[in-house]
């Protein structure tokens with residue numbers, strides 16, 4: 001089932017929801033950090049667990065079926081709020097606030113704390129890959145050449161310390177449905193991980209875009225997600 005959903009919601013309603021769910025997800029991120037680092041006594045842990053389970057039950061009283069998907073309104077505003085890197089409603093996402101320009105560049109400054117650890121004090125290699133997959137994909141999308149990740153190659157130059165980081169990506173070249181993008185993660189001392197990837201517009205999406213263009217008389221499809 002496609003999780004690209006067209007919804008009839010106003011920009012004001014989107015902002016209301018962002019103000020409601022964004023802080024909720026942030027509270028849960030802080031909870032995850034506290035769970036990793038707490039040293040309170042056993043009785044406190046048991047009480048905290050009971051409280052968390054009660055809150056989970058309250059939130060489960062009414063749920064969407066399946067995942068959040070990507071939702072668009074009539075103005076073409078896209079919401080990938082369940083996304084594992086940028087999702088406003090996803091406590092697993094750091095989340096990154098990604099900036100773009102239409103030449104196919106994307107960049108973000110962000111913080112990775114204890115929840116993203118691999119080797120002691122360092123970012124897990126899979127988390128770096130997760131972030132770079134998203135960043136290279138964002139660069140491809142920003143340049144008007146979105147696609148699914150076909151191949152992603154990383155070079156871990158040195159350990160990435162937990163803390164304040166920056167990621168950048170840009171389109172290197174486009175060959176038909178294939179967009180090649182490159183990027184990196186850096187700390188204050190310089191680049192820690194480099195990536196290159198190819199992002200491919202799948203056959204089914206080519207067909208969908210052609211159909212949409214026919215229906216909307218060449219109006220470009222929405223490509224903007226937050």
Ligand SMILES: CCCCCCCCCCCCCC(=O)SCCNC(=O)CCNC(=O)[C@H](O)C(C)(C)COP(=O)(O)OP(=O)(O)OC[C@H]1O[C@@H](n2cnc3c(N)ncnc32)[C@H](O)[C@@H]1OP(=O)(O)O
Nearest residue numbers: 133134137138141142148149150151200202203223224225
């Ligand atoms: C304003 C900015 C907004 C930004 C918003 C965006 C944010 C989003 C960011 C999200 C970021 C996160 C993103 C994610 O997490 S995406 C999730 C991870 N990726 C996937 O799940 C992809 C799964 N695979 C597929 O869907 C298809 O197999 C793909 C799409 C890859 C190909 O599809 P399709 O079957 O239709 O392709 P085709 O057979 O017609 O071949 C076409 C060409 O491609 C070449 N090829 C095929 N496969 C590969 C491969 N694996 N590596 C390299 N090349 C490959 C092939 O040789 C041919 O080239 P040529 O022979 O013609 O030269």
